[in-house]
Amino acid sequence: MAADSKTEKATPKKRRDERKKGNVFLSNEVTVILGLLGMFVLLRMYFPVLLQVIAGYAKEMFAASSLLTDFTAGGLGNMAYRFFINVLKAGLPLLLTAMALPVIAVGIQTRFLFTAKNFTPKFNRLSPLEGIKKIISLRNMVELIKNILKTIILILILYTVLKKDFLEIVKTMDMDLALSSAFMLNMVFDMIMTIVLVFTVIAGFDFLYQKWDYERRIKMSKQEVKEEFKETEGNPEIKGRIKTLQRQMAQRRMMQAVPQADVIIRNPTHFAVALKYDAEKHAAPVVIAKGQDELALRIVATGEEHGVTVVENRPLARALYAQCELNRPIPVEFYGAVAEVLVYVFKMNQKWSNNGQ
Structure with missing residues (x-):
C-alpha cells in the first residue's frame, strides 16, 4: 500500500509524457476572465466607432427609403448588401476578438499545445461506474461550489447596483433619450467592471487550485519513479554489474602491462x-x-x-x-x-x- 501511494513529485519525463497526452494545467476561469476583460476593454474603446457606424447606417437607410418609390429586386438587394457591410464594420472586430482571446488565453496556459490524442474516442467514458466516480469526484465538487459562489456573487452585484441606482433609473423615463441612454450605458459598464474585478479574484484562486490539483493528479509512487529510472537510465543492478566487469577487464589489462x-x-x-x-x-x-x-x-x-x-x-x-x-x-x-x-x-x-x- 505504501509503495502504491503517490507521494513523489512528477519527474520531467512524466510531465513530458502527460503533455504529449494533452494532460496539461489549465484554468478555465482564467480563460473566461481574460476573454471577458478583453471584450470589455475593446467595447469601451470601440463603442464610439460602433455608434458612428450604426448612426451612419440609420441615416443612410432613412435617406434611401425616402427616395425609394418602388420595391424592386435590385433596390432590395442593394439595401441587403449595405446592411451586411455595416454589420461587418460594426461586429467583425468584436467577433474576431471574441474568437481570438480564448485561444490566446488557453495557448498561454498550455504553451500552445495541440495534440490529436484528445480526439481519440475513449470507450471507458461510457461506463456508468466511471460516470458516477466523476460526478462525486473532488474536482466536480469544487466546480459545483465555485459555480454556486459565482451565481450568488452575480446576484448580489446586480441587486446592489440596481438598488443604488433605482431612483436614477426611474428618473430616466423623463429624461432626453440621449441622456437616459448615456446613463444606462454607464451603469451597465460600471456593473460589468465590478463583475470583472470580482471574478478576477475568483479566477486567481481557481488558478492556484487548478495548479495544486494538476500537481496532485500527476504525482508518482516510489515504484513508478524506480521503474522510470530503469527505463531511462537502465537497471542499476545491470549497470553496476557492467561497471564491475569493465573495472575487472581494465585491471587485467593493467596487470598484463606490469612485466x-x-x-x-x-x-x-x-x-x-x-x-x-x-x-x-x-x-x-x-x-x-x-x-x-x-x-x-x-x-x-x-x-x-x-x-x-x-x-x-x-x-x-x-x-x-x-x-x-x-x-x-x-x-x-x-x-x-x-x-x-x-x-x-x-x-x-x-x-x-x-x-x-
Missing part, C-alpha cells in the same frame, strides 16, 4: 605504482599500473615474478598514486624524484648485467 615496467615504487602494503620509461616515445616516465591495498600487493608480486625492480619510497608512492593518471606521463613536479629512482635502478641493472658476464 614491462622499469620500476615499481611502493609504500610497503598500501600503494604501488609501476613506471616505464621509453625515451624514444615519451618525454617522461609513464604510469602503466597503479593500485591500493590488495591490488598494490598483486602489482608488486607480479613485478617480482618477472624481475621488475621494486623500490620502497613511501611519500613518493603515495603522491604518484594520488596525482598521476594511468597510461599518462608523470607530472613535471615528480621528474626529479623519479629520475633519481630510475638512475638507481638502471645502475643496479647494469651492475647485475656486468656481474652476470
Whole structure:
C-alpha cells in the first residue's frame, strides 16, 4: 500500500509524457476572465466607432427609403448588401476578438499545445461506474461550489447596483433619450467592471487550485519513479554489474602491462605504482599500473615474478598514486624524484648485467 501511494513529485519525463497526452494545467476561469476583460476593454474603446457606424447606417437607410418609390429586386438587394457591410464594420472586430482571446488565453496556459490524442474516442467514458466516480469526484465538487459562489456573487452585484441606482433609473423615463441612454450605458459598464474585478479574484484562486490539483493528479509512487529510472537510465543492478566487469577487464589489462615496467615504487602494503620509461616515445616516465591495498600487493608480486625492480619510497608512492593518471606521463613536479629512482635502478641493472658476464 505504501509503495502504491503517490507521494513523489512528477519527474520531467512524466510531465513530458502527460503533455504529449494533452494532460496539461489549465484554468478555465482564467480563460473566461481574460476573454471577458478583453471584450470589455475593446467595447469601451470601440463603442464610439460602433455608434458612428450604426448612426451612419440609420441615416443612410432613412435617406434611401425616402427616395425609394418602388420595391424592386435590385433596390432590395442593394439595401441587403449595405446592411451586411455595416454589420461587418460594426461586429467583425468584436467577433474576431471574441474568437481570438480564448485561444490566446488557453495557448498561454498550455504553451500552445495541440495534440490529436484528445480526439481519440475513449470507450471507458461510457461506463456508468466511471460516470458516477466523476460526478462525486473532488474536482466536480469544487466546480459545483465555485459555480454556486459565482451565481450568488452575480446576484448580489446586480441587486446592489440596481438598488443604488433605482431612483436614477426611474428618473430616466423623463429624461432626453440621449441622456437616459448615456446613463444606462454607464451603469451597465460600471456593473460589468465590478463583475470583472470580482471574478478576477475568483479566477486567481481557481488558478492556484487548478495548479495544486494538476500537481496532485500527476504525482508518482516510489515504484513508478524506480521503474522510470530503469527505463531511462537502465537497471542499476545491470549497470553496476557492467561497471564491475569493465573495472575487472581494465585491471587485467593493467596487470598484463606490469612485466614491462622499469620500476615499481611502493609504500610497503598500501600503494604501488609501476613506471616505464621509453625515451624514444615519451618525454617522461609513464604510469602503466597503479593500485591500493590488495591490488598494490598483486602489482608488486607480479613485478617480482618477472624481475621488475621494486623500490620502497613511501611519500613518493603515495603522491604518484594520488596525482598521476594511468597510461599518462608523470607530472613535471615528480621528474626529479623519479629520475633519481630510475638512475638507481638502471645502475643496479647494469651492475647485475656486468656481474652476470
